[in-house]
Amino acid sequence: MTKQTVAIGGMTCAACAKRIERAVGKLQGIADATVNFATEKLSVEYDEGQLAIQDIEKKIIDVGYNVLRESTKNAATIPIGGMTCAACAQRVEKAVGKVEGVLSVSVNIATEKATISYNPQRVKLSAIRGAIEGAGYQALETEKSGAVDEDKQRKEREIRVLKVKFSVAAIFGLPLLYLAMVPMDPIVQWLWWLPFPSILRPMNYPLNYALAEIVLVLPILVVGYKFYTVGFKAFFQGSPNMDSLIAIGTSAAVLYSFYSTWQITTGDFAAVDRMYFESAGVIIALILLGKTLEAISKGKTSEAIKKLMGLAPKTAIVIKKKAGEGTPEGAASSEAETEVEIPIDEVEIGDVILVKPGGKIPVDGVVTDGHSAVDESMLTGESIPLDKKVGDKVYAATINKNGVLRFEATKVGSDTALAQIIKLVEDAQGSKAPIAQMADIVSGVFVPIVCVFAVVAAAAWYFYVRDVSFALTIFISVLIIACPCALGLATPTAIMVGTGKGAEYGILFKGGEALETTHKADTIVFDKTGTITEGKPEVTDVVPAEGVDRTRLLRIAASAEKGSEHPLGEAIVHKAEEEKLAFLDVKSFQALTGLGIEAVVEEVSGDGAGSREPNVKNTRLYAGNRKLMTERGFSLGNLEAESDRLAEEGKTPMYVVFDEEGRGPALAGIIAVADVVKKSSAEAIKILRDMGLSVAMITGDNLKTANAIARQVGIDRVLAEVLPQDKSNEVKKLQAEGVSMKGTSSKGGRKVIMVGDGINDAPALVQADIGIAIGSGTDVAMESADIVLMRSDLMDVPTAIQLSKSTIRNIKQNLFWAFAYNTAGIPIAAGLLHLFGGPLLNPILAAAAMSLSSVSVLSNALRLKRFRPHRG
Secondary structure, three states: OEEEEEEEEOOOOHHHHHHHHHHHHOOOOEEEEEEEOOOOEEEEEEOOOOOOHHHHHHHHHHOOOEEEOOOOOEEEEEEEEOOOOHHHHHHHHHHHHOOOOEEEEEEEOOOOEEEEEEOOOOOOHHHHHHHHHHOOOEEOOOEEEOOOOHHHHHHHHHHHHHHHHHHHHHHHHHHHHHHHHOOOOHHHHHHOOOOOOHHHOOOOOHHHHHHHHHHHHHHHHHHOHHHHHHHHHHHHOOOOOHHHHHHHHHHHHHHHHHHHHHHHHOOOHHHHHHOOHHHHHHHHHHHHHHHHHHHHHHHHHOHHHHHHHHHOOOEEEEEEEEEOOOOOOOOOOOEEEEEEEEEHHHOOOOOEEEEOOOOEOOOEEEEEEEOEEEEOHHHHOOOOOEEEOOOOEEOOOOEEOOOOEEEEEEEOHHHOHHHHHHHHHHHHHOOOOHHHHHHHHHHHHHHHHHHHHHHHHHHHHHHHHOOHHHHHHHHHHHHHHOOHHHHHHHHHHHHHHHHHHHHHOOEEEOOHHHHHHHOOOOEEEEEHHHHHEOOOOEEEEEEEOOOOOHHHHHHHHHHHHOOOOOHHHHHHHHHHHHOOOOOOEEEEEEEEOOOEEEEEEEEEEOOOOOOOOOEEEEEEEEEEOHHHHHHHOOOOHHHHHHHHHHHHOOOEEEEEEEEEOOOEEEEEEEEEEEOOEOOOHHHHHHHHHHOOOEEEEEOOOOHHHHHHHHHHHOOOEEEOOOOHHHHHHHHHHHHHOOEOOOOOEOOOOOOEEEEEOOHHHHHHHHHOOEEEEEOOOOHHHHHHOOEEEOOOOOOHHHHHHHHHHHHHHHHHHHHHHHHHHHHHHHHHHOOHHHHOOOOOOOHHHHHHHHHHHHHHHHHHHHHHHHOOOOOO
16 A cells, blocks of 8 residues: 655635545545645555556546645756857757756746756756856856745745735725615714715615626626636535535625616616625625635644754755875875855765854764764753764754764755654644544535525525515525534644644654544553663672672673673673673573573683693573573572562662583572663653553563662552563553543543553554653654654653643534534524524625634634643
8 A cells, every 4th residue: 555645726625625535535446535624635545556646636636626746856047157149058958958867957048047947866956057067158156946845835825815815805895895885774874984975876876886886896706716616616516615605605696786787777776775796795805804814824833844844954064075186196195175065955875064063963964073062952852962972873953062073964855853753743734633523524515515505594585575685695694604614624723733732842743643542541551661760770789699709790791791782781781891891702692582691601711821721611691580580490599588679679680590511500699780760750650640540660670670660750550570572462451451540440441551662662552542652762662653752751741641632622622613603603694583583694794704713713723832731
């Protein structure tokens, strides 16, 4: 299966999104098709063997929408010096056109500029400039319009167009409203201070009055033409949308008004009271106002992405080497270094980059020279700059504080950590939450139902009052007040703001489902090592058995552990290095999963001087946990009490057994290792308990050590001595318990969050309802998780849950308002109040209410930007 995202233009409401989903979903080979109305993108999963992306794009176009293709090319305008005639222009075109990767080139002799389109993955702009120079001309300062945020530009252009359209509609709509209301309404007449032209008075000059309204309404209809072209096309294709409602309603008003104008020309002057030009004009003006405010608000929902994109520098200083000039024959060739500032898009893997104090690091890489402190707070949230030396990794958008660094680029473009974070947030903002399903279902059938309801209501009132004008007012009001937009925007806008806010706190939700499910959790399980603790254990005690030398015990154990990647093994190796012990040769090594290690270490005694041969002895060693001792039948002897004491102090005893020739296996001693608890662990766990969650800890450590750590941080449930492969089973058992925090039966069982950082946590992260990986963890753990914490601070766990609760509460408020608005508004527009002696809703007020409904939903979603975590 292949997953792709397609940007779509021309959608105006949630019904459009539903229509595209249905159309694409019917194609053979489609596994899943989801349209996000807020981001205006289709996420589609399909079988490439049965379907091509071009078929999907064609289907979108067939149902009346546009496919907005992101540019796969860069464009550059290069001023050229030295051209004197058209032949020069032709020559430059030929020279540049031959460069591999250039897609098109056009040279204008009048402006003396070349407009070039090229594939940045295949050719650098410097190579194109070189071709111009090679043809004998000068490539002057470049005007480049390369890797830009096309989506942002498109939305800004859309807002500008909408503002112009609304301005035109308002300029003509206000006089139209004045012309229609003042002569007809004595109250308005009394309040209005402007004089009314006598030549346009409807009672005296009805035809002048009608023609003046036509002159004023036509420009409004012109700027609102898209409502008609899009709306009627969708209607006649059997999938009406919000534009269809506006088009049908205002068209009915305009056509009936033209009919009334014709009646005036035939002498029926009473027809002047049956004109609705002002309703159509002001409705379109108000809806354009609503669309403008909606577009502005939708732009604000994605500000988090724009902030992330703004972090990256635009240029990089690359160290270029060139052969030294004037090197004597036979002498070693010298290379001179030059610093060249190039656009960030032209940086390639392997380039050596120079970053000066205060400068931003342009791409990911490894330091090759220099020493400095780097502020990585924009990525990790850690406020203290980290020391960077040769061999350390650096990341794009982080700030070099005080030293000069040289580093080799290892990841560029979309592969950098920053680009991956941006993609993660974009993917999350484009996803749907399960809570949106009801709104999607309603949006899919909403417009056709409203159309039918408007016809039925108008017909019923006509037969009841026998007044075409009255029935037309009902028909227009029902069509105009209905707002599927509010339904369609309720969920995605809140998700966009929520995931963006999470990114600001270093919390990356991988989708809407994760954002929704997180707040439902009643149980949270923490891995111990590297999650609750720092994950940097240190040796605290070396306790040799009777008759065993302490130095020999540590040397042999450290030599064996040198082949291990386990943090406890690394701690033992580090201790031996601290004590400057020489490591021994290891003849064989085997990791015993969940238990420890088995190795054969070669000890050499004697120096071989004289006739004596050096004495070589192979010692088989076992080093591991209590479970290893039990499974292999090794006795702890008189060290059992010491083992218990160390465990109760929160230290992890590592049992070392020597199996020497002629003696058999025997416990050689205990090496105790302790891991420091993170400063924030206890506070974070207290907040989680105060929020009503059951907190558990899972570890492969022995029960006594695990209990000691649990007591320090306030955890009362410990799952100890769990093998890596069994962690997911323990999570599954918790999920199946079916008992809530308060001890009452829960049909669905527990909703479990698993927090971990290591490869061995990955299966448990997948098994849990929500998996949370901390940022200092492994790539495998992050890939398996639903939420990634960029920092190693456990305080971000309660923040993630609180943000989830706030976002879902906001979505529910939006959905309630959207459903309540339509549920109440449509019957009122249909004359329900008037039936019981109340007022009749004017179509103009219906248009104002409809415009404000979607804006109010967006405004409510934007309130999430004020979210602050509650620290208890």
